[in-house]
Amino acid sequence: MHSPQEISVVVDGFAERLPAGLSLAALILRQQAQHKDLVVELNGRFVHPRDYETTLLDQGDRVELIHPAFGG
Amino acid sequence: MDGRYARQERFGPWGQAGQERLRRAKAVVVGIGGLGGTAAMLLARAGLGGLRLVDPDYPAWDNLHRQVLFNEQDVLSERSKVEAATTYLRSLNRAVAVEPRQEALQPDNALELLAGCDVVLDGLDSAAARQLLNEACLKLGIPLVHAGVTQAQGQLLVVLPGQGPCLRCWFPRLSDPPQGWSAGGVIGPAATCLASLQATEALKLLVGAQEQVLRGLLAVELWPLRFRLLDSPGNQAGGCPACRGEYDLLPVG
Numbered sequence A: 001m002h003s004p005q006e007i008s009v010v011v012d013g014f015a016e017r018l019p020a021g022l023s024l025a026a027l028i029l030r031q032q033a034q035h036k037d038l039v040v041e042l043n044g045r046f047v048h049p050r051d052y053e054t055t056l057l058d059q060g061d062r063v064e065l066i067h068p069a070f071g072g
Numbered sequence B: 001m002d003g004r005y006a007r008q009e010r011f012g013p014w015g016q017a018g019q020e021r022l023r024r025a026k027a028v029v030v031g032i033g034g035l036g037g038t039a040a041m042l043l044a045r046a047g048l049g050g051l052r053l054v055d056p057d058y059p060a061w062d063n064l065h066r067q068v069l070f071n072e073q074d075v076l077s078e079r080s081k082v083e084a085a086t087t088y089l090r091s092l093n094r095a096v097a098v099e100p101r102q103e104a105l106q107p108d109n110a111l112e113l114l115a116g117c118d119v120v121l122d123g124l125d126s127a128a129a130r131q132l133l134n135e136a137c138l139k140l141g142i143p144l145v146h147a148g149v150t151q152a153q154g155q156l157l158v159v160l161p162g163q164g165p166c167l168r169c170w171f172p173r174l175s176d177p178p179q180g181w182s183a184g185g186v187i188g189p190a191a192t193c194l195a196s197l198q199a200t201e202a203l204k205l206l207v208g209a210q211e212q213v214l215r216g217l218l219a220v221e222l223w224p225l226r227f228r229l230l231d232s233p234g235n236q237a238g239g240c241p242a243c244r245g246e247y248d249l250l251p252v253g
């Protein structure tokens, strides 16, 4: 049996073991971070929401998920 | 009055020259609750020349834990927020020309409410109103210091029209979360912390230290404490319709 490959990704500063080939969209679901105005930074670069589905995570990636607050 | 600003003038990057620039400058604070009220107070104490206050509301009991401009008497007297704030800010610094405008920011008054000001401070309480404010600032070419807060967290960013990403570049789907997400909770120190950072960015612009202004988005969490700076090279000016002059909310023309 060939075990599914895992990668190590740092999410919000914490190391996570994730399935290889996971998309940003799937990560957001997995982290329960859904928010219409979520801000995502991958390895120091802003990722536009239209690219969440097509952006696949790699070993060693660093992801920041920011939930904006719109109260005053 | 002598020496009133001596201590901040002794801060090198500010100096007497910065103080003089500040005395001739005018800011508009849109929404004078937890964020805008605290920021307005700091600007008035610092000796800003003119301060326009925009808010349609009245002080309420559940404002007082975080909104430093108002006291119990203001709630009981049913004076508007801008009226109570004007009295208080004039008592802090009579040299500041305070202009109260008891109005909500709307598509048909947004440009007029912001016109003639050197900087706009965002003290609003919804994403939709912020999208309108962002468009109006882009159209007028006025720097916008955005902050938002909920629970014990918030974010700060400065929009310099034509020189970097705007609010909508950062939040392309700028919209309010479904009801119940935040349940309207917020702690006082989170609001005053974000407001203090917001006032600082406005003051940098007003004393002529634009090169020191925040680039990127600062995400602030107080509980537990964590500051994250997204200094994101992937997010450039012109990345959204509003930056290209396509305004969804402002009237055409």
Ligand SMILES: [Zn+2]
Residues within 6 Å of the ligand: B165, B166, B167, B168, B169, B170, B237, B238, B239, B240, B241, B242, B243
């Ligand atoms: Zn933009």
